[in-house]
């Protein structure tokens with residue numbers, strides 16, 4: 001039996017034939033395309049439905065758990081740490097602090113963006129510490145963004161709002 | 177006030193039987209491979225069987241590990257892959273914890289054997305990312321919350337950039353310290369026959385590479401790849417018949433943190449820490465830095481190796497970059513880390529990275545890693561992966577002493 | 579050898595649509611009920627959690643991400659098995675027998691109503707090169723091909739399948755959570771449109787939403803937690819092939835997984851030793867195929883036994899007393915969960931108006947079109 005010997009080097013060989021991008025362009029590869037039509041309609045549920053309704057009204061809503069005392073944002077129907085239903089709804093502020101950020105040069109398909117997007121996790125004032133959510137920063141130069149920066153939401157006009165996270169256009173630095 | 181993290185109770189880890197690894201296989205990792213996922217799985221399985229000296233008829237059960245269906249463009253991908261991976265006509269199942277799957281599938285293989293339900297279990301991991309168009313990252317559009325995140329048109333790299341920035345900020349770490357990981361792993365990969373991106377680069381190359389989502393640049397990132405790997409796990413009485421020196425599974429652990437990733441402080445991977453605590457407890461390890469001889473932490477990004485070393489207790493918080501700079505994590509260092517070349521050098525076919533994590537650890541502990549064999553004498557090692565929305569930690573501790 | 583028991587069960591649903599609850603909230607509801615039933619706190623007592631889900635049923639690339647919170651599993655050992663609930667049970671059993679957990683939780687759910695293009699999703703499971711390009715028909719025709727081959731091989735007439743529909747739809751009328759139950763005669767079935775000939779409209783289970791959560795524990799703990807532990811005395815799972823064109827069309831997956839589970843449970847004569855069975859009936863012919871594969875009756879006797887009410891609620895071996903998927907609905911990966919739930923309720927004596935007398939029960943599920951994979955679990959009092 002060949003096993004048990006310490007002098008073999010693993011893996012002893014590797015299989016698989018590489019295809020280069022040119023091979024596909026030049027038609028050297030046999031392949032079959034399929035463009036599926038797969039669609040969903042996600043039920044938002046109780047907590048997020050109310051949250052989205054709040055956005056339409058220009059408000060950021062959170063929920064509170066009396067057991068651990070957390071004011072949770074984004075809101076949820078149950079506290080995942082205490083595993084019990086939340087106790088009440090409350091409004092939090094549309095200002096917050098940048099916890100971390102990135103300057104993205106690529107779109108969701110990894111294609112280059114013409115203008116980079118600044119994305120950040122913003123912890124929202126009025127919620128418990130570190131209750132952040134992800135959104136976009138605007139009206140600021142990428143070089144001027146820093147962790148700890150105070151920001152404020154820039155809302156779409158009332159008529160443009162549709163009950164989506166994009167009802168906030170972006171967050172901009174809060175002067176002063 | 178955050179609730180105290182719940183602790184794993186006083187489990188005694190009492191099992192039916194011990195579990196040994198007796199063979200592993202890996203295909204080449206490349207951006208695009210001509211083979212289908214089934215064919216890649218077949219190659220990996222065949223090689224593992226050859227090393228173990230077993231035939232497919234000896235395999236009792238099969239565990240498949242594979243990440244999103246969206247890559248391969250197949251709903252119920254596991255069912256499609258089952259014949260290529262030796263799953264036909266036997267108990268077969270697929271497990272999935274996102275990017276953590278490459279180290280999780282062997283954990284599932286472990287309990288197939290440890291429970292006594294199987295004496296010989298084949299674990300196969302496959303990923304065919306190139307099937308997804310326009311880019312493998314397109315599949316990641318669907319990992320986000322459909323209501324809260326997807327309208328912002330996020331790219332997967334965002335979360336890593338956000339985590340990397342937070343890690344750098346809290347621990348006061350510079351990008352050049354992180355880039356050293358990429359330099360080390362890509363150079364280590366020169367000795368791995370499966371490697372996709374093995375090369376000698378410098379810290380400057382990393383810092384000057386194309387910006388993706390800053391602070392993440394092109395050379396901070398592992399590439400998307402096609403590939404497969406396999407592992408054979410057996411009961412002690414089978415191992416004895418096959419080899420004089422099997423490698424034993426000493427500990428396993430896994431943990432999944434909250435979906436609300438924006439509610440966590442990203443600077444420390446507590447999901448890895450929890451998984452490691454479970455695995456170390458099972459392996460009776462109390463001081464991982466002293467008791468672990470070789471490590472294969474998950475390195476899809478250079479900062480992730482450091483982040484995970486800290487989660488694994490191989491370095492104190494913020495200390496991993498210092499160990500890297502001092503050469504401790506080099507192949508001839510005191511704690512060789514990613515001697516395989518890791519994902520950064522060998523490639524990142526998500527779940528199939530089992531071949532550079534658990535399989536590499538097995539080969540290192542069996543002294544079969546050839547040119548990649550670490551300089552020091554080794555008894556125990558740890559392999560780890562991570563996945564989902566920066567959420568999952570999966571940890572396996574192997575030992576060449578029972 | 580460590581024995582494992584079901585010590586708690588909870589569910590939410592089952593409904594044809596759930597516009598008011600998200601999938602997270604469905605799971606939460608089922609989980610809360612299961613933990614109450616078991617008397618455990620998931621944050622303190624549970625060691626491992628298993629979810630059974632497939633990404634494209636959910637509409638996510640990595641559904642695992644969205645699991646821990648609503649199960650109380652945050653920062654705990656939690657994972658996804660891409661398969662039916664009964665595979666989840668098998669994993670929980672192995673995890674407990676491996677000493678990795680004393681108490682483990684299994685969850686599966688269906689939010690089928692969120693899927694707008696159900697046929698396209700099923701078709702996406704087909705081999706991309708061999709099968710997807712063939713025809714534009716709804717993929718249910720794959721089941722029709724199988725039925726055709728099976729009934730011809732066995733020489734069954736359509737009456738037997740029509741009778742199965744009549745029985746299950748009637749059973750479901752005693753189940754308040756069976757949205758598709760109804761008074762349907764075998765004649766109604768035979769007269770319904772042959773949408774996928776030889777499959778008629780009423781032979782197909784319609785989709786439903788719901789979630790099921792089980793709490794499992796090892797023997798010593800199970801006895802502390804409850805006076806009525808239901809033992810998982812056997813589990814089995816098995817895959818035949820992924821090539822649709824070479825499948826045997828006799829549910830070999832069910833036969834082999836049953837053999838595995840029976841062996842573990844020490845069952846040598848299933849037709850005698852099993853008192854109640856819940857088998858996958860998402861197409862009516864599948865129930866017949868599965869009765870045969872589980873060796874609950876000989877294949878040549880099945881038509882007569884079906885006709886004579888042997889598998890009815892008052893019969894010798896009641897099958898799908900819950901109403902089956904034909905009444906409850908197709909719950910996707912939670913299908914085996916609904917079957918296991920019914921068996922557990924029957925063995926506990928908590929099945930209300932549809933209670934039958936049973937000590938040992940079996941639950942079985944298939945992984946649906948286009949697979950030849952499935953799992954079986956044997957439960958005993």
Ligand SMILES: [Zn+2]
Pocket residue numbers: 065066067068069070079080081082083
């Ligand atoms: Zn709370």
